[in-house]
Amino acid sequence: MSRTSNRSNGDVIRDFLSVADLLEEPQLAQLYAYIDQEEEVTVQEMMDALGLAQGTAYTYVNRLVDAGVLEATTDEQPRTYVASDIDLTVTASDGTREYTITPALIDAVGRRTTDNDIDTYIDRHGIAGLATALTYTVDREQGEVTHRLMARDLDISPLAAEIILQALRPIVHEHFDIEEAGASVADIEDADRDIAGDDA
Known part of the structure; x- marks a missing residue:
């Protein structure tokens, strides 16, 4: 669709x-x-x-x-x-924002009955707010934004941003092809051991 x-x-x-x-x-x-x-x-x-x-x-x-x-x-x-595939873009009544309704957004809405964090976020920010948070979650998983940047952009607390980013993370990984961004803590620790070993 x-x-x-x-x-x-x-x-x-x-x-x-x-x-x-x-x-x-x-x-x-x-x-x-x-x-x-x-x-x-x-x-x-x-x-x-x-x-x-x-x-x-x-x-x-x-x-x-x-x-x-x-x-x-x-x-x-x-x-x-x-x-059926759903990919429908809706423009807000003030014409300043567009929201895309996708299976990922529908999946997130469906989880509000089992995930209190998603339910609370929808209650406070609506479906349009959830769609925006989903976009930030994709960007966060690709290493392009942080929870603090999201909080500043959306005028919410950093804690609220982190909570919804964590709640939406599994949905993003199910619906989008996300490449790992940056090195993990384990990768950094291994690199530190290698450097220490070279110095010995």
């Missing part, structure tokens, strides 16, 4: 509405994220993995199919489902 600027307004609005429920209902977001990660699953597999009752699972699947973010890959029983 990648969308570009040449789409008509009606199509873009329909696309946005199709993912709005994912951003407002963590259980739907969690289900979408699970299917997106697993690539092709049955309703029974969804029920087993997420602990959903049968009626709830079918209700959620039907809602996601109706929204166009999930589709059945076969008519045979049991049906298997795949998640």
Whole structure:
């Protein structure tokens, strides 16, 4: 569901509405994220993995199919489902910021029911704030920013920045190809031992 600027307004609005429920209902977001990660699953597999009752699972699947973010890959029983790609950019009403709705953001929203740090951050800063924090987390994992820089940019405490960066770190590593940035503490300690050994 990648969308570009040449789409008509009606199509873009329909696309946005199709993912709005994912951003407002963590259980739907969690289900979408699970299917997106697993690539092709049955309703029974969804029920087993997420602990959903049968009626709830079918209700959620039907809602996601109706929204166009999930589709059945076969008519045979049991049906298997795949998640549609979502990459939708939304501009804030003041025109100053753009937010991209991606599977990573939906995954983060889905984790608010099980991660108090993400839940608290969304309560305080909204989904747009979470999208911004996700961008900073990618940059942080690539060694491009620190939690202090994020805190200064977003006018939040360094502690709040570090907490959300840590909470979003596993999501970033699941959805993005992140190369290790810089040397680890172990690498530095090994280098120090080598230098000491050369001096002996």
